[in-house]
Amino acid sequence: MRIDTAALRLTLGYLLLAGLWICLSDQLLATLGLSVELQERLQSFKGLLFVVLTSALLYLVLHRHAQQFRTARLQLASNEERLRLALDATRDGLWDWDVSKRRIFFSEGYAKLLGLTPQTLGDTREDWAARLHPDDQEHALHALNAELHDQSYENIYRLRHADGSYRWIHSRGRLLRDEKGQPQRFIGIASDITQQRAIDDSLRQAAAVFDATQEGVLVTDAKQCIVHVNPAFSRITGYSSEEILGRRPTVLKSGRHDADFYQSLWQALKNRGAWSGEVWNRRKSGEIYPQWQCIRVIRDEQGRISHYVAVFSDITALKRSQRELDYLAHHDPLSNLPNRLLFTERVAHALERSKIEESCGAVLLIDLDHFKHINESLGHNVGDLLLKSVGERLQLDLPSGCTLARLGGDEFGLLSEDCAEAAQAAEMAQRLLRSLEAPFLLEGHELYIGASIGISLFPEDADSVEQILRNADSALFKAKSSGREGYAFYVQELTDYARQRVELASSLRQALDHQELRVYYQPLHDLQDGRLVGTEALVRWQHPQRGLIPPSEFIPIAEDNGMIGVIDAWVLEQACQQMVRWNAEEHSLRFVAVNVSSRLFSRGDLAQKVASVLAETGLPPEQLELEVTESAIMEDPDAALKILTSLRALGVRLAIDDFGTGYSSLARLKRLPVDKLKLDQSFVRGLPDAPEDAAIARAVIALGKTLGLKVLAEGIEQRAQADFLRELGCNYGQGYHFGHPQPVDTGDSTTPGGTGTTNPTSDAERGRSS
Numbered sequence: 001m002r003i004d005t006a007a008l009r010l011t012l013g014y015l016l017l018a019g020l021w022i023c024l025s026d027q028l029l030a031t032l033g034l035s036v037e038l039q040e041r042l043q044s045f046k047g048l049l050f051v052v053l054t055s056a057l058l059y060l061v062l063h064r065h066a067q068q069f070r071t072a073r074l075q076l077a078s079n080e081e082r083l084r085l086a087l088d089a090t091r092d093g094l095w096d097w098d099v100s101k102r103r104i105f106f107s108e109g110y111a112k113l114l115g116l117t118p119q120t121l122g123d124t125r126e127d128w129a130a131r132l133h134p135d136d137q138e139h140a141l142h143a144l145n146a147e148l149h150d151q152s153y154e155n156i157y158r159l160r161h162a163d164g165s166y167r168w169i170h171s172r173g174r175l176l177r178d179e180k181g182q183p184q185r186f187i188g189i190a191s192d193i194t195q196q197r198a199i200d201d202s203l204r205q206a207a208a209v210f211d212a213t214q215e216g217v218l219v220t221d222a223k224q225c226i227v228h229v230n231p232a233f234s235r236i237t238g239y240s241s242e243e244i245l246g247r248r249p250t251v252l253k254s255g256r257h258d259a260d261f262y263q264s265l266w267q268a269l270k271n272r273g274a275w276s277g278e279v280w281n282r283r284k285s286g287e288i289y290p291q292w293q294c295i296r297v298i299r300d301e302q303g304r305i306s307h308y309v310a311v312f313s314d315i316t317a318l319k320r321s322q323r324e325l326d327y328l329a330h331h332d333p334l335s336n337l338p339n340r341l342l343f344t345e346r347v348a349h350a351l352e353r354s355k356i357e358e359s360c361g362a363v364l365l366i367d368l369d370h371f372k373h374i375n376e377s378l379g380h381n382v383g384d385l386l387l388k389s390v391g392e393r394l395q396l397d398l399p400s401g402c403t404l405a406r407l408g409g410d411e412f413g414l415l416s417e418d419c420a421e422a423a424q425a426a427e428m429a430q431r432l433l434r435s436l437e438a439p440f441l442l443e444g445h446e447l448y449i450g451a452s453i454g455i456s457l458f459p460e461d462a463d464s465v466e467q468i469l470r471n472a473d474s475a476l477f478k479a480k481s482s483g484r485e486g487y488a489f490y491v492q493e494l495t496d497y498a499r500q501r502v503e504l505a506s507s508l509r510q511a512l513d514h515q516e517l518r519v520y521y522q523p524l525h526d527l528q529d530g531r532l533v534g535t536e537a538l539v540r541w542q543h544p545q546r547g548l549i550p551p552s553e554f555i556p557i558a559e560d561n562g563m564i565g566v567i568d569a570w571v572l573e574q575a576c577q578q579m580v581r582w583n584a585e586e587h588s589l590r591f592v593a594v595n596v597s598s599r600l601f602s603r604g605d606l607a608q609k610v611a612s613v614l615a616e617t618g619l620p621p622e623q624l625e626l627e628v629t630e631s632a633i634m635e636d637p638d639a640a641l642k643i644l645t646s647l648r649a650l651g652v653r654l655a656i657d658d659f660g661t662g663y664s665s666l667a668r669l670k671r672l673p674v675d676k677l678k679l680d681q682s683f684v685r686g687l688p689d690a691p692e693d694a695a696i697a698r699a700v701i702a703l704g705k706t707l708g709l710k711v712l713a714e715g716i717e718q719r720a721q722a723d724f725l726r727e728l729g730c731n732y733g734q735g736y737h738f739g740h741p742q743p744v745d746t747g748d749s750t751t752p753g754g755t756g757t758t759n760p761t762s763d764a765e766r767g768r769s770s
Helices: 005-032 036-090 108-113 125-130 137-147 194-212 231-237 259-272 316-330 340-357 371-378 380-396 422-435 465-481 492-511 551-561 564-584 598-602 606-617 630-635 637-650 691-707 719-728
Strands: 093-098 103-106 152-160 166-177 183-192 216-221 226-229 274-282 288-299 305-314 361-368 402-408 411-416 440-442 445-447 451-458 487-489 517-526 532-543 547-549 591-596 624-629 653-659 676-679 710-713
Touching: 005 036, 093 108, 103 125, 108 183, 125 137, 137 152, 166 194, 216 231, 259 274, 259 288, 288 316, 316 340, 340 361, 340 402, 340 411, 340 451, 340 465, 361 380, 361 422, 361 465, 371 380, 371 445, 380 402, 380 411, 380 422, 380 440, 380 445, 411 422, 422 451, 422 487, 451 465, 465 487, 492 532, 492 551, 517 564, 532 551, 532 564, 547 551, 551 564, 564 591, 564 598, 564 606, 564 624, 591 653, 598 630, 606 624, 606 637, 624 630, 624 637, 630 637, 630 653, 637 653, 676 691, 691 710, 691 719
Parallel strands: 451 487, 532 591, 591 624, 624 653, 653 676, 676 710
Antiparallel strands: 093 103, 093 183, 152 166, 166 183, 216 226, 216 305, 274 288, 288 305, 361 411, 361 451, 402 411, 440 445, 517 532, 532 547
């Protein structure tokens, strides 16, 4: 049991004083020799005096003790107030663990950290441990138990808040022991460091990003001395942190920017606190390079500038990529020539220049002739090589100040910004055509390729880029229509013709619905006895405003817009129905011939269509002759053989139209199930005087006889031509000499029973009957 030494000293002092008083006072009375009565009175007085003295002494002791107690209590209250204020100021909470009683006192501030009151928080270690985060329980309890053996304690853990979230708590304490060294009290404070942890995490992440980012970062103080750089800065600039720290950013200047540039930069930092833009700087090696840089001003709590932060990236690769993309956007990847976009831009620039300087220029559109055949027969790889080689060869003969471009496919464009007259443009076109005359040797193939050129002059022909190119395209169409491998200039009539084609194309789509198409029939005669043996069905267009439109005008349009197949099918139905009517009238016609376009022929359902028409009309198959052009057959000979075989199986007659104008293979020709060859009128027109035409006619007729085929000659306009062909052994003839194509209801020679003695027409009426 612990004894209070102060109380013991006070008690012993009192005993000593009382003992001395009694002994000394009795001895003093004895020495005075007083009477007994007087001694008794003095003894009573002595006792009262002792009581008074001891009472006064006790009062003084108690009064002093009371003063000391009040002073201590005031000091304690003051200390408690200071502690409470300090805890409130720091938002900390107090905890006090009575180890012997196993109770914990939590202050109100501690409970507030968790959104609780001290009562709801509890006063046991178990209550406290129940709020620990599952991941922190083992660590926190182990640390708490371990600290019971030490004097100080510090730990970080998470406790569950009243809202269900967890708060990071930083707890610090000290263990108090009794006289025997046993743990008596464990007291300390706790702080909510959740926000600080988040800030620390953000700082760590920012530091990781700062070090790992590919952008260079440079930090200077308010006096523009570099205080920090990241690894990317060293990688981009070549300066290590040791070499650059303490220096000014001016060491990185390239010298490419003037004072106005930097003045504008600092003005932006002053007004907006930030600047971004492209800047050229210098590496440690001396290389000047572009970078995209963002600079921001950092201010302290008082609003004063404390730092500048610059973040930049090396855009050298981006600049290079932009140049490459710009090149790809304006150049053809195959030929490396300017593409349509760049060509159009340069034409626009040249047109603007011509208006200002009153100069003239020309645009030439160059389209390769029959390039499709090379692509289809030798493959696109050879075709691409040919296009590249053509571009290279055309460039060799270009005058200075010209731009050659590949506009797409097999079309090239040439811009001459200095072309004073048409003769100069014509000379340029001839030079280009001559450059293509030599063969191209590509992958073991010797290839010849020609071209057609359309020329548009500016500003004479047009005052806009679109019109210039449109005019050149119209001229190109004229050049191709004139026989290819030549050039043509744009004239206004070409635009008028193109407009008419557009109008006709629009009207042609309604012609069938409005019953404007007509079928005309041209007689076919046996050259040996002159008898009428058949007719050929030919389509005509009776336009409500323009009257009868010849096929040479609308057939190419129908082929372009895809209507030729529908028209052919309609003509087939009309011809079969008319042949059935002639049979009912007992005419002596053997057959009716119908042309089949390449579009209708290439469709896989031609045989089914013919079979359906024959079944619907009741026409015997042997009275229908289908004429297929030689070029249509040669587009895909194997597929053509299958189609012709299917048609032959139906029992219809088959003829090859325009024979001699294509590229027939005799090996394939002998396999085709055809009955007749039609000698093209281009070889008949010069008979009998032209030796070349005569030789071709003789060869075709001989070939037909050899293969067991009948031969029909087209375009016979003179009796001498008919006689010559008859002598060569040609079987049949057709042309204006025998009769014009006529509708059935006119009673002309195209109807059965016509005499076939129509006189030759004038030169103006001559031409291709179909």
